[in-house]
Amino acid sequence: MKVTRVAELIDGKQLAKQINTKTKTEVAALKEIGITPKLVVVIVGGDAASEIYVRSKHRKAEQIGIISEIKALPETTTQAELLAVIEALNQDDQVHGILVQSPLPSQIDELAITRAIAPTKDVDGFHPENVGKLYTNAQLDFPVSCTPKGIMTMLEAYHVPVAGKHAVIVGRSNIVGRPMAALLLNASATVTVVHSKTADMMAYTRDADILVVATGIAHLIKAADVKPGATVIDVGMDRDENGKLTGDVDFDGVKEVAGLITPVPGGVGPMTIATLMQQTVELAKWSETRGTK
Numbered sequence: 161m162k163v164t165r166v167a168e169l170i171d172g173k174q175l176a177k178q179i180n181t182k183t184k185t186e187v188a189a190l191k192e193i194g195i196t197p198k199l200v201v202v203i204v205g206g207d208a209a210s211e212i213y214v215r216s217k218h219r220k221a222e223q224i225g226i227i228s229e230i231k232a233l234p235e236t237t238t239q240a241e242l243l244a245v246i247e248a249l250n251q252d253d254q255v256h257g258i259l260v261q262s263p264l265p266s267q268i269d270e271l272a273i274t275r276a277i278a279p280t281k282d283v284d285g286f287h288p289e290n291v292g293k294l295y296t297n298a299q300l301d302f303p304v305s306c307t308p309k310g311i312m313t314m315l316e317a318y319h320v321p322v323a324g325k326h327a328v329i330v331g332r333s334n335i336v337g338r339p340m341a342a343l344l345l346n347a348s349a350t351v352t353v354v355h356s357k358t359a360d361m362m363a364y365t366r367d368a369d370i371l372v373v374a375t376g377i378a379h380l381i382k383a384a385d386v387k388p389g390a391t392v393i394d395v396g397m398d399r400d401e402n403g404k405l406t407g408d409v410d411f412d413g414v415k416e417v418a419g420l421i422t423p424v425p426g427g428v429g430p431m432t433i434a435t436l437m438q439q440t441v442e443l444a445k446w447s448e449t450r451g452t453k
């Protein structure tokens with residue numbers, strides 16, 4: 161007899177909605193004491209996907225009561241010009257969070273831009289100072305990359321045990337894989353990071369209690385690559401052959417094996433945005449307690 165198992169869905173959209181409601185309440189309370197959180201998103205050039213993301217961040221911020229400003233710069237912007245824009249935002253006491261949307265045009269050095277953003281306004285958590293705090297498990301207030309931070313919120317909300325569990329991360333990017341590894345290690349998981357040069361990658365994924373996939377390769381992970389009952393988190397934002405949004409995980413196959421699974425869309429994506437909003441508010445609060453608004 162074939163035993164059928166269907167994973168429980170981790171509903172990122174629903175959880176994001178709950179978090180956004182809470183954030184909205186916090187914004188209202190901050191406004192009472194004269195602080196209005198403000199986020200500035202800088203976008204360079206006209207990448208179509210980026211424009212969609214930036215607009216959805218803007219809409220969400222406005223719903224929550226965060227002041228959101230989009231600075232759209234031309235494709236031909238030089239590195240010096242972008243650095244000057246960032247410096248002005250660093251100096252602006254009204255601005256709490258700065259996000260420079262990636263990808264950037266090729267004449268601009270992304271790392272130089274990341275380093276130029278004041279660490280206290282680095283709402284993406286990409287500045288090396290903030291990455292260093294994350295990797296040393298500093299017990300301080302500092303921003304963390306929103307996608308992995310949102311994933312930790314999901315694991316907690318769904319009561320997924322982390323301490324002592326084997327967490328396997330597929331992908332080693334600065335925005336997802338590496339900060340995800342640090343967060344899971346800080347939460348006492350046993351962490352394995354696999355990537356494009358890993359020999360026999362699926363030998364590791366098959367052993368994962370928690371599997372986080374962030375490769376940009378549509379449907380890389382199949383049912384046979386997943387341990388029965390595992391928690392599977394899909395960070396992919398890929399397009400299938402029909403141009404439809406899909407993930408790095410073969411959802412229809414893997415849901416028969418996993419214990420918990422995130423869908424795409426409606427999983428990690430909305431949580432990234434909810435975390436971005438949450439973190440903008442945190443930056444506003446922290447700036448107040450430092451007295452360096």
Ligand SMILES: Nc1nc(=O)c2c([nH]1)NC[C@@H]1CN(c3ccc(C(=O)N[C@@H](CCC(=O)O)C(=O)O)cc3)C=[N+]21
Pocket residue numbers: 213259260261262263284306397405424425426427428429430432433
């Ligand atoms: N400096 C910077 N910070 C970022 O955080 C950043 C960035 N650059 N560049 C691009 C990526 C991508 N990203 C997404 C956020 C939310 C969804 C999202 O909400 N997705 C919806 C669906 C959206 C759709 O239907 O197209 C979902 O998964 O349900 C997707 C992608 C943030 N990024």
